[in-house]
Amino acid sequence: xxxxxxxxxxxxxxxxxTVTLSCTYDTSxxxxxxxxxxxxxxxxxxxxxxxxxxxxxxATENRFSVNFQKxxxxxxxxxxxxxxxxAAMYFCAYRRSGGAQKLVFGQGTRLTINP
Amino acid sequence: DVKVxxxxxxxxKRTGEKVFLECVQDMDHExxxxxxxxxxxxxxxxxxxxxVKMKEKGDIPEGYSVSRExxxxxSLILESASTNQTSMxxxxxxxxxxxxxFGNGTRLTxx
Numbered sequence: 001x002x003x004x005x006x007x008x009x010x011x012x013x014x015x016x017x018t019v020t021l022s023c024t025y026d027t028s029x030x031x032x033x034x035x036x037x038x039x040x041x042x043x044x045x046x047x048x049x050x051x052x053x054x055x056x057x058x059a060t061e062n063r064f065s066v067n068f069q070k071x072x073x074x075x076x077x078x079x080x081x082x083x084x085x086x087a088a089m090y091f092c093a094y095r096r097s098g099g100a101q102k103l104v105f106g107q108g109t110r111l112t113i114n115p
Numbered sequence: 116d117v118k119v120x121x122x123x124x125x126x127x128k129r130t131g132e133k134v135f136l137e138c139v140q141d142m143d144h145e146x147x148x149x150x151x152x153x154x155x156x157x158x159x160x161x162x163x164x165x166x167v168k169m170k171e172k173g174d175i176p177e178g179y180s181v182s183r184e185x186x187x188x189x190s191l192i193l194e195s196a197s198t199n200q201t202s203m204x205x206x207x208x209x210x211x212x213x214x215x216x217f218g219n220g221t222r223l224t225x226x
Contacts, residue, residue, distance in 0.1 A: 009155065035214065045205065045217035091157060100165065101146045101209050102173065105158040 002027045004094050006106035013082045014114050020067075021077045021109050023092030029053075031097040034068065034075045039089040039108075048090070051075065053097075079111075087113045118142075121206050121218040128225050134193040136221050138206030145211055147189035149173075149181065152203040152220070161204075164189055196225045 004025045013019035025034070036048040051059045051068050058066050063083075067076045079086055092106040122137035140147065146165050150158040150173075160173030162181040170181050178200060182190045189208075193200055201224050207215040 004157075006157075043203070043205075043220040045207075045215075047214050050214060100163065100171065101211065101215075102148060102160055102163050103158075103215055104160075105150075107155055107157040 002029075002094050002096065002104050004092055004104050004106040006092055006109050008109045009107070010110045010112070012112040012114055013079075015082055015084060017082055018078060018080045019082055019111065021079075021090050021092075021111065023075045023077070023106055025073050025075065025092070025094050025104075025106075027073070027094065027096070029096050033095045033097065034066075035093040035095070035103065036064070036066070036075075036077045037091045037093060037105075038086075039091065040085075040087070045091075049077065082113050084113050084115065087111060119206055119208050119216050119218040121204075121221050123221050124219065126221055126223045128193075128196050128223065130197060130225055132193075132196050132225075134196045134223070134225075136191040136193075136204055136206075136223070138189045138191070138208075138218055139187050140189075140208035140216070141187065142208065142210070142216070143186065144208040144216075145186075146209045147183065148207040148209075148215065149179075149189065149191045150205045150207065151175065152205055158205060161191065196223075198225050201225045 032053045034051045038046045063080045093103040148163040149161040164183045180192045206218040209215045
């Protein structure tokens with residue numbers, strides 16, 4: 001079975017600084033998708049960024065980028081120029097390509113932004 | 116914009132009660148999911164459905180059942196609520212190959 005591990009329960013960063021959230025996963029599949037979701041206090045799960053495993057180029061969305069290391073099964077999220085609105089729970093998630101569309105989630109990392 | 120609506124934001128029930136959590140999506144998505152969120156455990160899949168009247172067990176189906184009589188609606192049923200089912204419940208939907216869209220969650224307390 002696939003598993004996703006986030007080893008940092010909590011992280012904090014100064015406003016305008018850069019922070020990296022870690023995620024590792026375990027799978028025997030070669031084709032899959034990886035995601036980072038953000039959950040602010042409103043509880044709404046928001047898709048931050050998505051990476052297809054067959055693409056070597058790391059995905060980027062404005063201030064959010066990933067470091068995807070397929071061989072190491074690592075998928076970290078870098079947030080640049082941190083803003084107060086980035087404070088939230090962040091979840092890493094995995095989905096195999098094809099078949100059932102279900103996501104497997106990590107335990108989550110609570111990110112605090114210090115003004 | 117995709118909208119996934121969960122009928123209750125907060126719910127308090129007594130042990131042994133039958134509990135229904137309702138979820139409706141407005142984008143004609145084939146897939147619908149029920150997750151449970153607990154601190155330190157992340158989101159865990161309870162059940163999912165990829166078509167009307169079709170359902171599959173997720174990782175933690177014990178104590179739960181589901182119903183999908185219409186494409187837009189996916190119900191989670193706790194046949195006899197217990198205190199260990201106190202949790203946040205999140206519903207999601209997706210089209211095939213597309214990211215999941217989530218509702219705002221129902222925080223259920225069983226006393």
